[in-house]
Each structure stands twice: as structure tokens, then as C-alpha cells.
Amino acid sequence: xxxxxxxxxxxxxxxxxxxxxxxxxxxxxxxxxxxxxxxxxxxxxxxxxxxxxxxxxxxxxxxxxxxxxxxxxxxxxxxxxxxxxxxxxxxxxxxxxxxxxxxxxxxxxxxxxxxxxxxxxxxxxxxxxxxxxxxxxxxxxxxxxxxxxxxxxxxxxxxxxxxxxxxxxxxxxxxxxxxxxxxxxxxxxxxxxxxxxxxxxxxxxxxxxxxxxxxxxxxxxxxxxxxxxxxxxxxxxxxxxxxxxxxxxxxxxxxxxxxxxxxxxxxxxxxxxxxxxxxxxxxxxxxxxxxxxxxxxxxxxxxxxxxxxxxxxxxxxxxxxxxxxxxxxxxxxxxxxxxxxxxxxxxxxxxxxxxxxxxxxxxx
Amino acid sequence: xxxxxxxxxxxxxxxxxxxxxxxxxxxxxxxxxxxxxxxxxxxxxxxxxxxxxxxxxxxxxxxxxxxxxxxxxxxxxxxxxxxxxxxxxxxxxxxxxxxxxxxxxxxxxxxxxxxxxxxxxxxxxxxxxxxxxxxxxxxxxxxxxxxxxxxxxxxxxxxxxxxxxxxxxxxxxxxxxxxxxxxxxxxxxxxxxxxxxxxxxxxxxxxxxxxxxxxxxxxxxxxxxxxxxxxxxxxxxxxxxxxxxxxxxxxxxxxxxxx
Ligand code: SF4
Numbered sequence: 001x002x003x004x005x006x007x008x009x010x011x012x013x014x015x016x017x018x019x020x021x022x023x024x025x026x027x028x029x030x031x032x033x034x035x036x037x038x039x040x041x042x043x044x045x046x047x048x049x050x051x052x053x054x055x056x057x058x059x060x061x062x063x064x065x066x067x068x069x070x071x072x073x074x075x076x077x078x079x080x081x082x083x084x085x086x087x088x089x090x091x092x093x094x095x096x097x098x099x100x101x102x103x104x105x106x107x108x109x110x111x112x113x114x115x116x117x118x119x120x121x122x123x124x125x126x127x128x129x130x131x132x133x134x135x136x137x138x139x140x141x142x143x144x145x146x147x148x149x150x151x152x153x154x155x156x157x158x159x160x161x162x163x164x165x166x167x168x169x170x171x172x173x174x175x176x177x178x179x180x181x182x183x184x185x186x187x188x189x190x191x192x193x194x195x196x197x198x199x200x201x202x203x204x205x206x207x208x209x210x211x212x213x214x215x216x217x218x219x220x221x222x223x224x225x226x227x228x229x230x231x232x233x234x235x236x237x238x239x240x241x242x243x244x245x246x247x248x249x250x251x252x253x254x255x256x257x258x259x260x261x262x263x264x265x266x267x268x269x270x271x272x273x274x275x276x277x278x279x280x281x282x283x284x285x286x287x288x289x290x291x292x293x294x295x296x297x298x299x300x301x302x303x304x305x306x307x308x309x310x311x312x313x314x315x316x317x318x319x320x321x322x323x324x325x326x327x328x329x330x331x332x333x334x335x336x337x338x339x340x341x342x343x344x345x346x347x348x349x350x351x352x353x354x355x356x357x358x359x360x361x362x363x364x
Numbered sequence: 365x366x367x368x369x370x371x372x373x374x375x376x377x378x379x380x381x382x383x384x385x386x387x388x389x390x391x392x393x394x395x396x397x398x399x400x401x402x403x404x405x406x407x408x409x410x411x412x413x414x415x416x417x418x419x420x421x422x423x424x425x426x427x428x429x430x431x432x433x434x435x436x437x438x439x440x441x442x443x444x445x446x447x448x449x450x451x452x453x454x455x456x457x458x459x460x461x462x463x464x465x466x467x468x469x470x471x472x473x474x475x476x477x478x479x480x481x482x483x484x485x486x487x488x489x490x491x492x493x494x495x496x497x498x499x500x501x502x503x504x505x506x507x508x509x510x511x512x513x514x515x516x517x518x519x520x521x522x523x524x525x526x527x528x529x530x531x532x533x534x535x536x537x538x539x540x541x542x543x544x545x546x547x548x549x550x551x552x553x554x555x556x557x558x559x560x561x562x563x564x565x566x567x568x569x570x571x572x573x574x575x576x577x578x579x580x581x582x583x584x585x586x587x588x589x590x591x592x593x594x595x596x597x598x599x600x601x602x603x604x605x606x607x608x609x610x611x612x613x614x615x616x617x618x619x620x621x622x623x
Contacts, residue, residue, distance in 0.1 A: 041572075041576045042523045042524065042525050042572055042576060043522075043523035043524075043572075044385070044523070045384060045385020045386065045571070045572060045575050045576060046385060046386060046387035046575060046576065047384070047385060047386075047387075093414070096415045096418065098412075098414070098415075193440065193468060194468070225467060225468075226440060226467045226468045227468055228468040267472065329387075329388060332387040332388070333387060334386060334387050334388050334389075335418075336410070336418065337412065337415055337418040338409065338410065338411075338412040338414075338415070338418055338419075339409055339410065340409050340438060341408050341409045341438055341448060341451070343408075343439075343444060343447045343448050343451055344409070344438045344439055344440065344444050344448070346444075348440055348441075348468070
């Protein structure tokens with residue numbers, strides 16, 4: 001595939017969202033907030049599910065202009081060895097975290113597929129729910145990860161504007177726009193249950209990116225009807241590389257985008273990370289967002305040794321897990337640490353039929 | 365005594381409460397108490413043995429007079445639901461299992477094929493199986509034949525608050541069913557619960573409508589009253605609805621007196 005697929009550019013699909021995001025929209029932010037809140041309450045109740053990222057490695061072969069881990073940065077490179085991963089997981093468990101997102105950069109010798117698979121295996125033994133945010137993989141590799149207990153992958157397109165994408169991704173495997181665009185579909189083909197999508201707001205015209213992100217989500221949910229889809233709204237934060245976002249997104253626009261997504265996609269998880277300030281996260285809780293990260297360390301090995309070096313990006317909400325949960329509770333929202341059962345781990349998909357037939361025979 | 369019979373268990377309350385959406389455990393417990401319910405569903409995925417302040421099962425299991433019905437929410441296949449049911453029974457000791465199988469963790473429409481498979485296996489194993497299904501009359505009969513203790517068709521999409529938008533199909537399910545029909549999902553107001561009971565439902569299950577109310581315990585109490593009123597109405601025999609007014613001079617008077 002060398003051209004952008006039609007589903008990404010079909011404006012009819014996202015007309016309702018476009019009208020909510022248009023500068024001339026008749027809906028006030030307040031009206032959108034009220035509707036978004038009502039939908040969120042009905043569908044998800046007064047709860048927010050919590051997860052935390054675990055940075056496994058900051059080795060990277062790509063040259064994304066906006067990232068502190070790009071291969072031309074002088075950042076000290078490091079990866080966690082299995083015993084260190086265990087220690088991190090134990091430290092995270094002490095904080096109550098049972099839903100973990102494992103992160104690495106682009107594929108390198110130091111952190112390749114085998115390394116990642118082992119990390120998933122270790123994490124799946126120690127925690128309830130494991131997702132991965134790493135390099136694009138093949139269908140077979142995703143199937144292996146699913147079999148090892150990985151239930152979700154996150155892969156941000158960063159920007160859906162192809163020209164901007166070319167300019168921002170200076171070298172490395174990540175430069176392949178279309179390959180990245182197809183990655184969530186490959187993960188779902190491989191039996192991964194949920195995919196997390198997102199655009200790094202600030203890299204390109206944000207409303208245009210939001211509309212294409214929406215079309216991506218709709219395309220996937222229509223094609224893979226078993227797929228769980230979540231959408232994140234990361235805004236660019238100061239990076240180790242010192243890159244300034246060319247299209248800064250202010251608080252109001254971000255809020256409008258989040259409310260519009262909730263109204264247009266009432267069933268999906270909308271995620272907000274610790275990139276955002278404490279005040280913004282508290283305010284957004286229950287207004288549309290249903291999933292948040294807590295106590296994040298964006299350095300490799302930040303939980304066990306309490307390493308507070310600069311990570312991939314600055315954390316803005318640096319409250320402890322307890323502080324953050326207390327703030328949620330004060331807003332009458334229940335922080336949910338465990339919202340999954342490991343018994344549901346394993347690939348999704350069609351192979352369930354044979355499994356069931358075998359089980360039925362065994363219980364006759 | 366007009367009680368709800370599920371397997372060998374009988375309940376005087378016909379209101380079942382869901383638990384996953386409350387702002388905290390205290391409010392949830394207050395609502396459960398205020399509802400007078402005797403049967404409460406709780407998701408296995410919200411059992412947290414490692415972090416008790418996050419655990420829903422522990423506090424619920426301490427409530428006197430409450431039977432717990434674990435549910436398999438999160439399962440996307442029959443095999444997963446069966447495994448979840450085994451773990452739930454082990455942990456809770458309850459023979460009840462609400463089979464909830466969503467094709468994926470977020471899309472909450474029940475999968476009829478996987479649900480049927482799981483229900484059949486679990487009923488054979490002696491569980492009191494309560495399958496959550498779409499309002500499909502044929503599926504409901506198939507599940508009854510498979511040995512389920514009840515069927516739990518949705519009133520409307522979960523969390524939609526659209527009430528009894530499936531009422532036409534619910535009417536057929538109720539008319540044909542030999543096991544209790546419990547309306548699950550979609551109810552917004554006590555009057556809708558009363559309407560479901562007037563139709564002849566065995567019970568209703570409510571979660572969002574109570575959890576999201578400004579005063580959940582008060583709303584739970586309101587639902588309890590509505591369920592009682594609706595059931596009384598059903599038992600008393602509602603007057604027939606008439607499609608057209610009955611003329612004061614009957615149209616058939618020319619036929620003369622019947623012999
Ligand atoms: S964004 Fe990812 S791929 Fe790009 S340089 Fe950073 S770690 Fe590497």
C-alpha cells in the first residue's frame with residue numbers, strides 16, 4: 001500500500017465530530033461538557049480505571065524530532081534486565097498498581113522482540129493486566145505476545161498528516177507512515193484484545209489530526225468487531241530534546257476534543273496521562289475520561305529506585321498514587337485498580353470454538 | 365408467599381443490584397441496604413484480594429442476608445466465562461453465576477453464541493446460571509432448555525437509560541418462558557422498573573440508574589418500592605387495554621339475545 005487508505009480521508013464518516021470541533025460550532029464548551037459527562041456517567045459510572053507505565057528500555061533506532069529517546073540524543077541508554085523488571089513490578093504492586101503498560105522504543109538489538117516477549121511473560125505472572133507500547137510487530141509476533149498474556153497494545157500515529165509525519169520522523173523504522181497506520185490492525189489480527197490509538201497533539205494541525213484519529217478508530221471497530229479501542233490525547237510536553245510544539249493545543253481545545261470524542265464514541269475508553277497537570281486531570285475526571293495513569297515514572301527503572309531523572313517527557317501530575325486517589329474520591333469518583341481478571345488473558349478471536357468443544361467433551 | 369424462585373433458592377425481594385459503578389464502597393453498601401435486595405451481582409474482575417480498599421467482593425460478602433451472584437464480565441468467549449465461573453465459585457462460594465460475555469471488553473452487547481455455549485456447560489456442572497442476553501425469544505427458550513435458572517434480557521443497551529425499548533420482544537419472552545425473566549440493563553427510572561414488573565418479569569437488575577443518581581440509597585429505595593408496586597399490579601391482573609372505545613350501543617345488538 002503506498003497511498004493513504006480511503007477510510008482515513010472520508011470526511012462523511014467524521015462529519016458529526018467535525019461540527020463539534022469547528023471554531024464556528026454552535027455547541028458551547030459547557031454544553032459539550034454536560035453531554036459528555038452524562039454519557040460517561042451512564043456508561044462507566046462513577047469510576048476511573050488506573051494504570052501505570054513501566055519503561056523497559058530507552059534504546060531506540062529512530063530519530064523522531066520530538067523525542068528525548070531519539071538515537072541522536074545523548075541520553076544514557078539502559079534497559080531493565082529480568083531481575084530488575086521483577087523488582088519494578090514488586091515496587092509497583094506496593095503502590096496497588098495491577099494494570100501495567102510496558103514501554104520500549106523502536107526495535108533495537110538491545111530491546112528486540114524476544115526481550116519484549118520475556119518482559120511480558122514476567123509481567124503477566126506478577127500482575128493482572130499487561131499491555132505494551134513498543135515498536136510495530138508482525139501478526140505472528142502479536143499472537144505470541146497475546147499468548148504470553150499481553151491483552152492490549154498502544155501505538156500512536158503521532159500525526160495523521162503524512163507530510164508533517166515525514167518531516168518529524170527524521171530516520172529509522174518509524175519513518176514508515178503507512179506501516180505504522182496498519183499496525184493496530186495487525187495487532188488485532190494477532191489476537192490482541194484492545195488497541196490504544198492516539199495523536200501527539202501539538203505536532204500538526206490538531207483538529208485535522210483528531211478527525212483522522214476518529215476515522216481510524218471507526219475503521220478498526222467496524223473491521224474488527226471484537227476489538228476494544230481506547231483513545232488517548234497526549235499533548236506535547238517539554239522533552240529532553242528541547243523541541244517546541246509547532247501547533248500548541250490549549251486547555252480549551254483539548255477539552256473540546258475529549259468531549260466531542262466521548263459524544264461521538266460513547267463506549268470507548270478515553271485516556272488521560274500524567275503529562276497533564278493535576279488540576280486538569282482532576283477537572284476532566286468523570287467528564288469524558290475513564291482511564292488514567294498514576295504515579296508515572298517515565299525513566300527506565302523509576303519505581304524501585306525512586307529515580308526521578310528526566311524521562312521521555314516531563315510528568316506534570318507528579319502526585320503519589322494516594323494523593324491522586326484522594327483527589328478522585330473527593331470528587332466522588334472511585335479509583336479502580338483492578339478491573340480485569342488474568343483468566344481472560346490469551347488471544348481473542350475465532351479459535352474459541354475448538355477450545356469449547358474440547359471442554360464440553362471433558363465435562364460430559 | 366409470592367417469591368422469586370431461582371433453582372432451589374427463593375427471594376422475597378425482586379430487585380437485584382449491580383455494583384460496578386458506585387463512587388465508593390460505602391455508598392454502594394448503603395444503596396444495597398436501602399434497596400432491600402437479597403441478590404447482588406459483582407464482577408469477578410473487581411474482586412481484589414491483594415488490595416482490599418479496591419475490592420468489591422469483601423464488603424459485599426459481609427452483608428447479612430445477601431446472596432452474591434458473581435458475573436463473568438470481561439470474558440469474551442465461552443471458554444473464558446467458564447474459567448471465570450469456576451474461579452468465582454471458588455472465591456465466593458456462591459452457586460449463582462451471571463454469564464456475561466461481551467465480544468470485547470468495551471463493547472457491552474452480549475454474544476449470543478458464546479453465551480449459549482457457556483450457559484450449557486455451566487448448567488451441566490450444577491451452577492445456577494443467569495445469562496445476560498439480548499431480548500431474543502428463541503435464544504431465551506434455548507437457554508431454558510439448557511437448564512438455566514433464569515434469563516436476563518436487556519431492557520435497552522447497557523448504560524443507555526433508554527428503559528424498556530425492547531418491550532415487544534420482552535413480552536414474547538415472558539409469555540413463553542418457564543423460568544424467571546429478569547430485565548437487566550437500560551432501566552433509568554423506578555417507573556420503568558414498575559412497568560417491567562407489571563409485564564410479568566420475575567425481577568429487575570439495576571446498576572447505573574442507582575449508582576449514578578445524586579442520592580444512590582434514596583434511588584435504591586425508590587426502585588424497591590416501584591418493583592413491589594409493579595409486581596402487585598401484575599398479580600392483581602391489569603385491566604385489558606382496548607384498541608378502540610366500546611360503543612354504548614353495541615355494534616352486535618342486531619344479533620339478539622344469545623340462546
Ligand atoms: S518516539 Fe519512540 S520511536 Fe521515536 S525516538 Fe522516541 S522512543 Fe524512538
